[in-house]
Amino acid sequence: MRRYVANHSPFARMTRIMVHETGLRASVEQIVAELRVKDSAYYNINPSGRVPYLIREDGVGFEDSDLICSYFDKIAETSIWSIPDNKEGWELRRLAALARSFTDGVSVWFRETMRPEDEQSKSIINHERQRSRRLADLWEKEIGSPLMQGPLNRAQIIMVCGLGLEEWVQGFNWRDGHPKLTSWMDRISGQPSMIATNRSNT
Structure with missing residues (x-):
C-alpha cells in the first residue's frame, strides 16, 4: 500500500x-x-x-x-480507532468530535499563515487563535476523562495531532494556563509512535 x-x-x-x-x-x-x-x-x-x-x-x-x-x-485486527457500541462509545465520539474541532481550527490558522503575507487574512488568524484558546480552556477540564487517560484511542490521537501543531504554528501557545493539558501532552508524547511522527522525525 x-x-x-x-x-x-x-x-x-x-x-x-x-x-x-x-x-x-x-x-x-x-x-x-x-x-x-x-x-x-x-x-x-x-x-x-x-x-x-x-x-x-x-x-x-x-x-x-x-x-x-x-x-x-x-x-490489523486492532481496536485503537474503533468505537464500542455502548454508552462509553458515545462519550468517545463526543471527545473525538471536540478534539477534531480543535484540530480543524488550528489547521485553518496554520494554512492561512502559509500564504504569502500580503494574502493572509488577519481576521481568520485572530478568529482561529481565539477559538483555540476557548477550546484549550475546555480541554483543561475534559483531559481528565478516563477515556483520555486510558488505552490509546481515536480521541487521544486526534488531540495529540492538534496540540502538536505547536511545532508548526507561530503564536500557538496553548500551554499557557493549561497545566493539566500540558502534563497530558508531555506524557503521551513520550510514546514511540508519537516520537516517530513528531516534527523532528519527519
Missing part, C-alpha cells in the same frame, strides 16, 4: 501514528506529496490534492484520515 502525506498535516499524522500502533509499517509505503503547486504530479493520483491519501494493494484510493485509520484498524 502507498500512503501520501504532508509532513505538517495533523490529519496525515493521525494515519502515521496508526501505522506505527497497528504494526503496519512494513506494509505501507509513505510518500510526501507535493501540495499547492501548479501541475503537481500528485493531482493525477488524487484530484482533490488533499492528504492523507491511501492507495490499497488493489488500486482503490482512500481519502480522509478517519477512513484510512479505520481501515488500518480493521486489517
Whole structure:
C-alpha cells in the first residue's frame, strides 16, 4: 500500500501514528506529496490534492484520515480507532468530535499563515487563535476523562495531532494556563509512535 502525506498535516499524522500502533509499517509505503503547486504530479493520483491519501494493494484510493485509520484498524485486527457500541462509545465520539474541532481550527490558522503575507487574512488568524484558546480552556477540564487517560484511542490521537501543531504554528501557545493539558501532552508524547511522527522525525 502507498500512503501520501504532508509532513505538517495533523490529519496525515493521525494515519502515521496508526501505522506505527497497528504494526503496519512494513506494509505501507509513505510518500510526501507535493501540495499547492501548479501541475503537481500528485493531482493525477488524487484530484482533490488533499492528504492523507491511501492507495490499497488493489488500486482503490482512500481519502480522509478517519477512513484510512479505520481501515488500518480493521486489517490489523486492532481496536485503537474503533468505537464500542455502548454508552462509553458515545462519550468517545463526543471527545473525538471536540478534539477534531480543535484540530480543524488550528489547521485553518496554520494554512492561512502559509500564504504569502500580503494574502493572509488577519481576521481568520485572530478568529482561529481565539477559538483555540476557548477550546484549550475546555480541554483543561475534559483531559481528565478516563477515556483520555486510558488505552490509546481515536480521541487521544486526534488531540495529540492538534496540540502538536505547536511545532508548526507561530503564536500557538496553548500551554499557557493549561497545566493539566500540558502534563497530558508531555506524557503521551513520550510514546514511540508519537516520537516517530513528531516534527523532528519527519
